Amino acid sequence: MDVPDGAVLFDMDGVLVDSETYWHRFEDEWVFAEAIESGSPAHEEVTGMPYYEIYDYLDAEYGTAVPRERFLATYEERAESLYGEQVALTAGVRELFDAIRADGRTLAIVSSARRSWINIVRERFGLDPLDLVLSAEEIDEPGKPEPHVYEHAAAELGLDPAECVVVEDSVNGIESAVRSGAFTVAFRSTHNADLDLSRADAEVGSFEELRALLLDRAA
Known part of the structure; x- marks a missing residue:
């Protein structure tokens, strides 16, 4: 892949x-x-x-x-x-963030949540440093499922969306990422177990699987 x-x-x-x-x-x-x-x-x-x-x-x-x-x-x-x-932090988040940084890759949170809500999570669980944090409220465009928030994120990082991997769990979020042109990974969990996430390019059920997809060059 x-x-x-x-x-x-x-x-x-x-x-x-x-x-x-x-x-x-x-x-x-x-x-x-x-x-x-x-x-x-x-x-x-x-x-x-x-x-x-x-x-x-x-x-x-x-x-x-x-x-x-x-x-x-x-x-x-x-x-x-x-x-x-x-809320609880998903198992493996910190380890994967560290591995992505060690791999020299850019790391971002792009969310429909307010910036202040994102900051609560960042501070509570120690998720920094991040290369970009973008809330949908900070762009003057419609949010997910429209593609704008991911297009804006890629532009702020100086990248084309096609150079980015987006990890999403919702139908609206996946649609947003796919329509932006990003490689889209669906994160499957209990809350979305019955949803059709087939618009995504790949699907994972844990951060271990996600780490293998992102960092194993043979994947």
Whole structure:
């Protein structure tokens, strides 16, 4: 398999930390139960989107039962405890980050989460140094599943997206990476076990498998 040996761009939620399990619970208990007018959205419809675009999507598709300001404030309040106290780091993240740095490759986090949320995870789990951290809120373009955030990340690193490997877990995130032209790796876990991730170029189920794909030149 011809895997680019340039930058490695990691999504955060559901890849570096197990936050999607907690976000799905929040969606079931409040977002889908109280914040929409009717219907039963599937988690994959909104997973990977910036939270401020989730409101717009739900409003258009299902109608919203709470004002936008309350919706966003509730997400922001939930994020503080979720990232600061609840999530766990995925096994093997630090070891793989060290190996990528030792290999002389560029390392980045590219996420739909707010920069402040990413910083909580970076500091709590000691993920620095990173060559780039980019939040979707920092670009004046639509977020995932549109390709812009990965196009911007590659440009900031002075690379073509085709020189980058993106590691994603959501349908929307994978679509974003694929449409940017990056080599896209789907990270399979319990929260996305039943989803069709076949748009990705490759799939792994652990950071050990990911390390072999990224660093074993015979892969």
